[in-house]
Amino acid sequence: DTAVSQTPKYLVTQMGNDKSIKCEQNLGHDTMYWYKQDSKKFLKIMFSYNNKELIINETVPNRFSPKSPDKAHLNLHINSLELGDSAVYFCASSWKVTGSEQFFGPGTRLTVL
């Protein structure tokens, strides 16, 4: 069984469109994250939720809106997509906020044309 899963794996879309990425973890973890990895492989935290509560929101344009319907799911909705949004988006989860390892999903490669 996949621990952290993301859908879709690939997403190709036009500028200005709105798209969503979904993430689910079956590990029973309390904390989930969204990361963006750019073309230079820099992995940067975007958001983190702990038990459905937003705890990290790192200088991300408000076109990006996370939503956690329950602690096993964390979705990312992106409005008015721009060329610079092209990247790989990783979802991750960990047991708790403090000091525990993160388990990453397979990533969603977003290409904005």
Add this chain to the structure above:
Amino acid sequence: QKEVEQNSGPLSVPEGAIASLNCTYSDRGSQSFFWYRQYSGKSPELIMFIYSNGDKEDGRFTAQLNKASQYVSLLIRDSQPSDSATYLCAVLTSGGSYIPTFGRGTSLIVHP
């Protein structure tokens, strides 16, 4: 701005040698330190974590932490071609939110 610095490499070592990967961090309040391995086109996976000063060994891997000098390193003994990947240093900084900060990664190439 809390930063985690790594030499981007590539670091090239012959098979069987010791690979030494280094990482420095700026936030003295950092508490937890992680090394992740990322193969091309794949997601990061944890190699080791370390919380206390000193060395921590797990098989061929040794993590070293020196909080006074604000650096953490990863040694890979008996390097294998399958170790060729990008190694990401991650630091969990404090300040209420325990924000994970990743370095840009060091590319390791182990040649036969």
